[in-house]
Amino acid sequence: MELIQVSHNEMAALFTRPSHIYNSVGFALLNAPKADSVEFLTFRDTRLRGGLILGMCGAMARSPFSAPFGGLLLTREQTAGAVEDMYLLAAQFAAGRGMALRVTLPPPFIGPGLYAKSVNVLQRLSGGCATVEINYHVDLRGVTDPVELYSRSAREKLRQARSHDCRFERLETTPEAIARVYDVIHRNRLHRGFPHNMALEQIVATSAVVPMDLFMLTVDGTPAAAAQVHRLNHEMAQVVYWGDLPEAQYARPMNLLPLEIYKYYLAHTPVRILDIGHSTDGGIINRGLCDYKESVGCRATPKPTFTVNLRREI
Template sequence: MLVAVSQEEYRRRFTSDPHMFISETFIGMVENKCDRVVRLIKEDDSSMGLIAGIKDGVLKSPFSAPFGGFHYSHEHQFYYTISNFLIDLKEYVRKEGLEEVSVTLPPNLYQTNMNAKLVNAFIKIGFTMVTPDICNWADLKNFDGKWAKYVVEQNCRKAVKHGLSWSMVTDRDSMEEGYKVILRNREEQGRKIYMSLDDLLEMNRIVPVDFFCVKDSDGNVLGAGVFYRGHEKIVQGIFMGDDMEKRNLGIMNLMYKHCFYHYKDMGFDYIDLGTSSFEGEPNIGLIRFKELHNCLTSLRYTFSWTP
C-alpha cells in the first residue's frame, strides 16, 4: 500500500529528480496552488515515489507545471514494480475518498524506458488515456547548422538583410517588451499564458531563466523567447512568440538558429521546445515549423482514473 510521508523521509529515499518540475525547490514555489501536497511511497519498497497536489478532491501530478510524474531509484525498474505502484495508487485514491487521480508523464526525452513501461501499465490497469499531446525537441549533439529545408537559412538571411538582430537580454525593459510580444502572439492565436513576467523572474531564483529578443534596427522587439536551464543536458523553451504582422521577415527562424548555437556551445544536448498541441488538438502549422528546424516529434501522455 502507499503511504504519505514527510518531505524529509521522501528525500531520504529519492535524492535526485528526473526533471525540475518534481524538485523540492519548484514544488515549494507552487504548493500554494493546491490544497495540500502529498509525497507517496510504498511502505516496503523504495523503488518508486510520487509527489502530487490535491485540489478540489483531485490528486494531480503536476498541479502547476507542464508535466509531473514519478521519482524512481533508477530507470530500469522491473515492470511489476511499476504496475504494483499504480495498483496501489488507485487504492490510495479510493481509500482517501478522492474523486480522481491524474498524472502527466514527461516526454520521452526525459525518460524513455520508464515511459514505455508506465504507458503500458497505466492502460492495462484501467487508467484512461486522454489524447496525447504532441511534443517537439531538437538534438543539439547532431546540430551542424544544416536545416531540414533550405528555406530556413534563406529566411535567416532575409532577417539579417532587413536589419534584425538576436541577443540575450538581461535588463527589465527588454524582458518586458519581449514578454509583451509573446503575450500578444498568444492572444492573437486564442492561446492563454499562465505566467506573468514577475512569475518568470521569480522562477529565476531557483533555476536560470534566459530571455532572448530579436530586434529591428530601431531597437523594437519583434520576437522573444524564454528558456529554463533546469536540467543538466536539456534546456526548455518555455515561451516563444513573434510579431505576427512581421513574421514574414524570418523573426523566429533567426531566433531558433541562434538559440540552437547558443545552447550547443554551452554544452546542452537537447532543447525541449514543448507541446505543439493543446489538450490533444494539434497545431499543424507549429508542428511543421518546428520540424523544418530539425525538431523530432514525440508524445506526452496523461492518464486519469476515477473510482
C-alpha cells in the same frame, strides 16, 4: 511494496536529483497554493523504489498540478513490475480519498525506459483513457551546424531574416529582463489568441527556483522576438514560451530565433536536447504550429495524460 507519506523535507533529501525540474520539491512548494494540498509519496519494499508528488485538486490527484509534466521520481532504474506497483498504490491512495489519479508523463527522451513502462501500466490501469499530445523537441547531439536541421523553405526564410539588421542576445535573468521578454511574449499571444498562463509575477518567482534562460532578438534595434527557456536538468532544457511581434514578422524573426538558440546551447552549455512543447490542444492538432516546428528541426513524440479512477473498487 508499501506507500509511505513523507514531509517535503524528507522528500527533498531522498530525491536530490530528479530527472526534471518540475519533479523537484522546490517547484512543488512554489506552486502549492494552486492545489488544495500537496502530498509527497514514497514507495518501498526492501529499499526505496521511487516517489510521486501529487497536487490534490478537487476530485483529482494530479501529477503534475502546475507544470507541463510530472510522473514518478526514481533514484535508479526500476523494473516494470515495480513501476506497476507504484502507480497502483498511488491510484489506490487517490481513490481512498474519493479522487482519481491523473498523470501527464514527461516526453520519452527524458527517460525512455521509465516512459515505456509507465505508458504500459497507466494505459491498463486507466482502461485506455488517455489524451495524447504531439510534443516536439530538437536533438542537438552530434550536430555541428544546426542550419542542417532546417527544411528547404525554412532556410529560405532564414536567408530573408539575415538580410535585416538582427541582433541576438541572452539576457541576464533579472526581473527587468524577465519583464522585457514577457512583454514580447504577451503581445504575441494576444495577437494569436493564445492564453498566457503565467503572469509576470509568477515568472519572476519561478526564476528563483527554476534555472531560466532569456533570449531577445532585435531587428533594426527594436525588439522583434523573445524566448523563455527553463533548464530541465543538466543536459535538457524546455522552451516554455517563444514568439515574435506582429509588426516584426516581415523580417522572419521566428526563423532566426530558433537557430540562434540552438547555437547558444551548442557553444556555451552541455544542453543537447531542447523540449519545444506540444502543438496540440486536448489532442487536437494545430497544423500550422506542427508544420512550423518540423521546419526548424523539431521531432515529434507522444506526451500522454492518463486518468486512473479506482474509486469504485475501493
